[in-house]
Amino acid sequence: MITRLSPKKLRAVPEQYQGIYVHGTQISAPKTLVCLSGQIGVSPDGETRVGFEQQCYQAMSNVEALLADVGLSTADILRVIYYVTDAKFLPALSNARQTRWNQGHAPAVTTLVVACLAAPDLLVEIEVTAAR
Template sequence: MKRYGPKTVRQVPPEFQNIYAHGVGISSPQQLLFLSGQIGIAPDGTTPSSFEDQCRQAMDNVEALLEDADMTLAHILRVTYYLTDAKDLPALTQIRRERWRAEQAPAVTTLVVAALANPDLRVEIEVTAAI
């Protein structure tokens, strides 16, 4: 995988370099994985009320799917985060730094949307990964 950030584009600030890359490319992947958006619902069907707990559960779900595909966080090319409240952006950034900090960060898009499929949901995480 190769990360892209030419000098002709604003450079990623140091505090975001381990959680964000402008672009990520691959050549001849052996395996390409597209995960559907993962939400903060636990295997038993419960949904935590807090944004932080939902975010951590959605990350747990992503990690379980990666493991099932014999991949790790290091194989993530792109992440899209959907949040229903802009006030949760600082918490998302903190949790990303705690959980998904990487020497080679993925390409990232974060969107604040009016709602997700269930009104109790506060975050959804979509991932593309490759080996």
């Protein structure tokens, strides 16, 4: 069972982020625990998508495919770490999260702006931990 942690002693999550962010998550006796390597905006045919939004949605699709492969879905995500190469991408990332992964049961989230990823044309990487 997944418990979302939002204790009263911490600042309340602003309403616009309640579906995509929670202070923490707890899993009790998981049958399946999956730690995904960072997923990037490269399609199954090896093509790197062009632009932040396309790369972000492709990375999300890659995460969803990996989860589905072990019988999980985005509803089972406990923690997400987003790595972006420029702070100007943060509004687009927030929009992608709201559009694609806002299911009313937010994971724990960390977002980092980094100097670069494994290749210079990569703009976003998404790392996920999921359980059921």
